[in-house]
Amino acid sequence: MAVELAAMTLVQAAKSGDDLAFDVLLEPLLEPAYRLACAMLHDHHAAEDAVQEAALKAWRKLGQLRDGSEMRPWFLGIVANECRTTRRSRWSSVLKSLTPDRPVDEPADTVLSGIELRRALLAMDSKKRLTLVLHWYLDLPLAEVAAITGSSLHAAESRLQRGIHELRQRMEGNRG
Amino acid sequence: VDSDPKLRSEFRRALDVVSPPAPWLRTNVKDALRQERRTRSWRMWRRLPVIVLRLPRLSQKVAAVALIVVLAAATVEVFLVTHRQANQSVPAGPAPPQAMSSGTQGLRAGTYVFRPLFDASGKPFPNVLITVPAGWSSYEGFAVQSFTGTPRELAVSVWNVGDVYANGCHWLGPTIHPGATVDELAAVLAARPLRNATAPVAASFGGYQGKYLEWSVPTDIRFQQASAEHGFSDCDGGMFKSWSDAEGDRYQQGPGQVDQLWILDVEGHRLLIDATYMPGSTVQDRAELAQLVNSIAFKR
Numbered sequence: 001m002a003v004e005l006a007a008m009t010l011v012q013a014a015k016s017g018d019d020l021a022f023d024v025l026l027e028p029l030l031e032p033a034y035r036l037a038c039a040m041l042h043d044h045h046a047a048e049d050a051v052q053e054a055a056l057k058a059w060r061k062l063g064q065l066r067d068g069s070e071m072r073p074w075f076l077g078i079v080a081n082e083c084r085t086t087r088r089s090r091w092s093s094v095l096k097s098l099t100p101d102r103p104v105d106e107p108a109d110t111v112l113s114g115i116e117l118r119r120a121l122l123a124m125d126s127k128k129r130l131t132l133v134l135h136w137y138l139d140l141p142l143a144e145v146a147a148i149t150g151s152s153l154h155a156a157e158s159r160l161q162r163g164i165h166e167l168r169q170r171m172e173g174n175r176g
Numbered sequence: 177v178d179s180d181p182k183l184r185s186e187f188r189r190a191l192d193v194v195s196p197p198a199p200w201l202r203t204n205v206k207d208a209l210r211q212e213r214r215t216r217s218w219r220m221w222r223r224l225p226v227i228v229l230r231l232p233r234l235s236q237k238v239a240a241v242a243l244i245v246v247l248a249a250a251t252v253e254v255f256l257v258t259h260r261q262a263n264q265s266v267p268a269g270p271a272p273p274q275a276m277s278s279g280t281q282g283l284r285a286g287t288y289v290f291r292p293l294f295d296a297s298g299k300p301f302p303n304v305l306i307t308v309p310a311g312w313s314s315y316e317g318f319a320v321q322s323f324t325g326t327p328r329e330l331a332v333s334v335w336n337v338g339d340v341y342a343n344g345c346h347w348l349g350p351t352i353h354p355g356a357t358v359d360e361l362a363a364v365l366a367a368r369p370l371r372n373a374t375a376p377v378a379a380s381f382g383g384y385q386g387k388y389l390e391w392s393v394p395t396d397i398r399f400q401q402a403s404a405e406h407g408f409s410d411c412d413g414g415m416f417k418s419w420s421d422a423e424g425d426r427y428q429q430g431p432g433q434v435d436q437l438w439i440l441d442v443e444g445h446r447l448l449i450d451a452t453y454m455p456g457s458t459v460q461d462r463a464e465l466a467q468l469v470n471s472i473a474f475k476r
Contacts, residue, residue: 055205055209056209121190155424155425158415168180
């Protein structure tokens with residue numbers, strides 16, 4: 001409770017022009033934002049650009065953050081939007097990066113199943129993919145996933161279930 | 177939802193591979209922000225003096241006097257208008273319809289506007305107005321409901337249906353895209369298994385033509401409650417679903433639930449009105465539901 005109050009105070013301070021308060025709020029969000037962007041784009045260079053651009057947009061649009069709202073879902077929503085824009089303009093690099101660009105010390109089977117999983121994820125519609133990444137990769141609770149994706153709790157849950165189902169079918173198809 | 181730890185762990189591993197550490201990210205973001213702030217503050221400082229310095233000295237005086245005159249006139253006008261309004265009696269009339277907000281909101285008796293829906297071309301449908309008695313609440317701006325979460329639950333909602341679940345219980349299976357017309361959607365809904373749908377009949381509603389049908393959820397099916405209490409469900413994910421739209425799904429609230437569906441052609445685009453009641457609702461409850469449905473009006 002005290003932590004939430006402190007965060008709200010920081011949000012108010014940041015909204016009234018306190019840059020230090022904004023930096024304090026933003027810093028712990030950069031790591032999840034970067035992981036989100038990597039998971040959505042599968043290209044860490046593009047992910048870095050997306051997070052940087054999202055940080056600038058967040059600073060410019062801070063006045064739009066509603067009083068009483070939390071910074072994390074709002075900022076991750078901006079990152080997700082940025083990824084959508086980036087992905088639209090970077091199809092070739094996204095497709096190329098399905099194969100990781102660094103050496104991986106894992107058995108060939110694991111590497112292949114990783115490639116297949118990433119391919120299945122990229123083939124999903126963007127909201128389903130975002131929901132799956134937020135809940136399964138960033139470990140965010142469904143209520144926060146719903147806030148980030150701008151949908152109801154039930155819609156988020158349903159999207160998650162369909163996403164998992166799609167992944168499972170695709171992976172079983174490949175094994176079987 | 178998280179019943180597949182193996183797949184989840186494979187999923188995480190697959191994404192870890194494309195998320196290498198980026199320790200420089202924090203510094204890069206800070207530098208970008210510093211640069212942005214510097215540019216913004218330089219722009220702001222630059223703007224003011226340019227406006228003032230461009231004017232010759234005499235013009236500056238004239239401008240200052242003009243500004244004072246305008247401000248004084250505005251102050252007097254505001255005072256007079258406020259005074260006049262305070263002394264006038266406002267004629268009584270019907271209260272204008274109020275917009276429903278997102279989330280769940282208790283409603284006072286009155287007329288409300290559902291959240292706008294958009295057709296396939298992005299054009300908004302006419303506003304859909306509904307008049308509710310006291311005791312109803314709105315849900316996410318697209319539904320009004322009463323006795324929520326009880327065996328007497330009632331609701332009216334408005335939809336721009338996208339895809340229909342081929343089997344409401346096994347909704348993780350295929351979906352059907354019902355084309356764009358009223359007749360196509362009516363035919364797809366009427367043919368769904370488990371729903372005991374009535375044959376679609378021609379209907380007119382709020383000045384628009386369409387089709388009407390009723391369907392229900394089987395009374396002997398176990399989904400939500402069974403899932404919560406006994407850890408199993410007859411249906412995928414403990415839910416029974418009807419259709420999806422751009423923002424979510426029409427999932428059903430319980431066994432025996434009846435939906436009355438009006439599928440309308442509204443200016444060339446399809447809109448569905450769903451009035452639903454649970455089997456525990458009374459005759460009076462259903463009469464109230466019918467009253468709400470009859471109050472629906474469309475307005476541009």
